[in-house]
Amino acid sequence: MLHIADRLYAASRLSHFFRVHNVTISIQNALKGSDLISIADLSRTDLELIIQIAEQLDRELPPDLFKGTILATCFFEPSTRTRLSFEAAMLKGGGSVIGFSDVSSTSTKKGESLPDAIRVIGSYADIIALRHLKEGSARAAADATPKPIINAGDGANQHPTQTLIDLFSILRCQGKIDTLHIAVAGDLKFGRTVHSLCQALAHYSVRLYFISPESLSLPDSAQHELKKKGVKFSFHSSLESVLPKIDVLYMTRIQTERFSTMGELIPNPCLLKKRHLEKVKPNFRILHPLPRVDEIEGLIDPTPYAYYFEQAAHGIPVRAALLALMLGRI
Amino acid sequence: MIEKTLSVSAIKEGTVIDHIAAGNALKIISLLKLSDNETPVTVGLNLKSQSMGLKDLIKVENFCLIPSHGAQIAIFAPQATINVIENYKVAKKFQVQMPEAVHSILACPNARCITQSEPIQTLFIVEENHSSVFLRCRFCEKLFSQDLFHEK
Numbered sequence: 001m002l003h004i005a006d007r008l009y010a011a012s013r014l015s016h017f018f019r020v021h022n023v024t025i026s027i028q029n030a031l032k033g034s035d036l037i038s039i040a041d042l043s044r045t046d047l048e049l050i051i052q053i054a055e056q057l058d059r060e061l062p063p064d065l066f067k068g069t070i071l072a073t074c075f076f077e078p079s080t081r082t083r084l085s086f087e088a089a090m091l092k093g094g095g096s097v098i099g100f101s102d103v104s105s106t107s108t109k110k111g112e113s114l115p116d117a118i119r120v121i122g123s124y125a126d127i128i129a130l131r132h133l134k135e136g137s138a139r140a141a142a143d144a145t146p147k148p149i150i151n152a153g154d155g156a157n158q159h160p161t162q163t164l165i166d167l168f169s170i171l172r173c174q175g176k177i178d179t180l181h182i183a184v185a186g187d188l189k190f191g192r193t194v195h196s197l198c199q200a201l202a203h204y205s206v207r208l209y210f211i212s213p214e215s216l217s218l219p220d221s222a223q224h225e226l227k228k229k230g231v232k233f234s235f236h237s238s239l240e241s242v243l244p245k246i247d248v249l250y251m252t253r254i255q256t257e258r259f260s261t262m263g264e265l266i267p268n269p270c271l272l273k274k275r276h277l278e279k280v281k282p283n284f285r286i287l288h289p290l291p292r293v294d295e296i297e298g299l300i301d302p303t304p305y306a307y308y309f310e311q312a313a314h315g316i317p318v319r320a321a322l323l324a325l326m327l328g329r330i
Numbered sequence: 331m332i333e334k335t336l337s338v339s340a341i342k343e344g345t346v347i348d349h350i351a352a353g354n355a356l357k358i359i360s361l362l363k364l365s366d367n368e369t370p371v372t373v374g375l376n377l378k379s380q381s382m383g384l385k386d387l388i389k390v391e392n393f394c395l396i397p398s399h400g401a402q403i404a405i406f407a408p409q410a411t412i413n414v415i416e417n418y419k420v421a422k423k424f425q426v427q428m429p430e431a432v433h434s435i436l437a438c439p440n441a442r443c444i445t446q447s448e449p450i451q452t453l454f455i456v457e458e459n460h461s462s463v464f465l466r467c468r469f470c471e472k473l474f475s476q477d478l479f480h481e482k
Contacts, residue, residue: 038471114448134444136469143450155442157470221473224459 032328035142035149039160039196044203050321051168053330058317065320065329066095072125073099074118075152076108076132081290082152082161085315086129086323093320093329098125115144122147127327130154148326156192162289163196165318169311170248173285177201183209183242185270186252186295188218193289194252198222201231208233209242211270216254238269244279251288251295251308274299287311341372344391346413346420347403352376354406355386357479361402361435369393382409401429405436405456405476408463431455432465439478443470 031046042050057065071090075083078101087097100106108117114137121128122145130141131152138151138158153159170177182201188194188210198218201208208231210218217235226233236242243249254268272286274297288296288308300306324330350358355373358364364371372389379385386407395412403410404426414422432454438445445452445467454465457473466473 040471114444115450132444133442134447135440135442136438136444136467136471139469140444140448140450154444155470157472 029325029328029330031322031325033148034326035138035151036160036322036326037138037142037149037151038158039163039199042160042200047164047167047200047203050164050318050325051171053321053325054164054168054314054317057320057324058314061089061092061317061320062094063092064094065324066090066093066327069095069126069327069329070124071095071097071099071323072121072128073097073101073152074121074128074130074132075099075101076103076106076130076137077153078102079131079152081312081315082131082159083129085312086150086152086319089316089320089323092316093324095323099129114140118144118149121145127323150322150326153192156190158196159192159289160196161315161319161322162193163200164322165311165314166193166197166250166287166289167200168314168318169287169307172314173307173310174247174283178205180204180248181207181209181246182248182250183211183236183239183246184250184252185211185239185272187216187254188212188222188252189216191252194218194250195222197250198226202226202229206231209236209246210234211236211239211242213254213269239272240276243276243284244281247281247283247285249284249286251286251292253288253291253293253295268295271295271297272300273297274303277303277305280305340418341370341389341391341415342418344389344415345393345395346415347388347390347407348385348411348413349379349382349409350386350388350403350407351382351409352384352386355388357406358388358403361406362399364388364390364393400426401432402435404428405432405463405465405479408458408461428458428463429456436465436479438467438470438472439474440467440470440472443467443472445469 071086073083073086083101090097106117118128118141125147127148129150129152130138132154135155135157137154138149142149151158151160167177174180184194202225210233251272254270272295284305285307286296286305290308290312347358355375359371370391374387376384377387400412408428410426412424412426413420434451436452436454438452444450453468455468457464457466463476464473465476
């Protein structure tokens with residue numbers, strides 16, 4: 001199975017005409033038949049193509065777009081938004097869904113290997129969305145079947161479809177990505193959405209600010225990649241110091257057990273209160289991959305700065321766009 | 331140079347792996363499975379070296395390196411030189427070449443990597459940065475320095 005990056009430059013590029021909402025778009029679909037395992041596999045051209053199609057499908061999702069196709073949602077780990085938005089996207093487009101959301105109902109309990117399970121499921125479905133506890137599981141699954149695999153989260157490694165939603169949301173609420181000042185706060189060490197987002201934003205001309213407890217700061221490898229791409233970034237110990245400078249704040253959840261030392265809790269510098277928003281820019285928006293616990297005060301929800309629920313709703317057009325491109329339906 | 335090479339013990343026919351960064355000789359012996367047969371192997375640890383300060387050295391009698399061996403050695407000893415010995419003399423000398431990727435022979439140090447729990451062949455992409463060698467797991471995408479690795 002070729003991965004998306006390999007496909008992009010494949011000689012067999014085909015032009016397709018995609019008509020929706022009385023607008024005809026000519027696209028070069030290099031994603032047809034590819035896997036989406038890591039955001040690192042995607043070029044800026046790929047990212048922009050997916051966002052462009054998501055914009056169209058958000059306006060109108062043709063009810064027969066996925067007619068005759070089957071999506072298998074194989075969730076070896078629990079999920080709410082990711083699985084349901086994949087399934088909703090497929091069903092809205094007239095496709096069918098099979099799958100499971102509980103590992104105890106699968107043959108894994110009998111000792112079946114992941115490659116064997118995926119090989120079999122690949123003979124039942126046209127495309128597979130996989131979430132698994134182990135890092136690298138999606139890549140291993142892609143090796144086991146010729147059907148396209150979408151990584152819906154592999155341990156603490158990657159969650160590329162969340163990143164696509166994040167980019168779509170930034171573009172939707174700001175009208176652009178280049179030149180933005182974006183802060184990322186919370187668990188920067190273990191948060192897979194943070195690592196994927198940094199990789200994607202490295203394709204753009206952005207200024208990044210990182211806020212976290214010292215013990216959960218961005219890993220050296222992620223910093224190294226940003227430096228290689230020439231992205232300017234800085235580290236900060238509190239939200240208040242950066243809020244007036246930024247256009248987007250990307251909040252993530254910190255698991256309490258991760259920032260305790262010798263049983264003593266270190267103060268969490270990433271708790272956003274309504275009173276912190278007095279000096280923010282008018283275009284300032286808050287994103288969060290959800291679920292949140294206490295890192296964003298509920299009083300912020302009704303303000304124009306809260307964009308996280310709209311962000312979650314973007315899961316359907318973005319995942320529909322990805323399904324359509326990978327299935328070659330546009 | 332020959333005098334230095336022979337400082338541990340002379341061999342009539344075989345291979346001398348020289349200029350191994352101190353502390354890596356035993357890893358290379360393990361990786362090349364040199365202790366699995368009856369071939370005599372002589373090891374020098376923490377030998378004085380003008381260019382490296384301290385170095386390790388391995389002499390293997392009646393043993394001829396193949397290209398894949400050179401690639402494996404390069405991961406743990408990028409500065410290593412290979413001396414082919416014939417009749418007590420260095421008949422051929424060359425430096426190891428860093429491979430682009432390492433297949434199957436190394437285990438991923440990441441305990442949460444899928445290759446730790448499933449029957450999957452490992453693959454690492456070699457990345458060099460400021461003369462340091464790093465390996466990126468194709469599966470979990472983590473980047474590791476070579477000193478974290480052990481054979482699979």
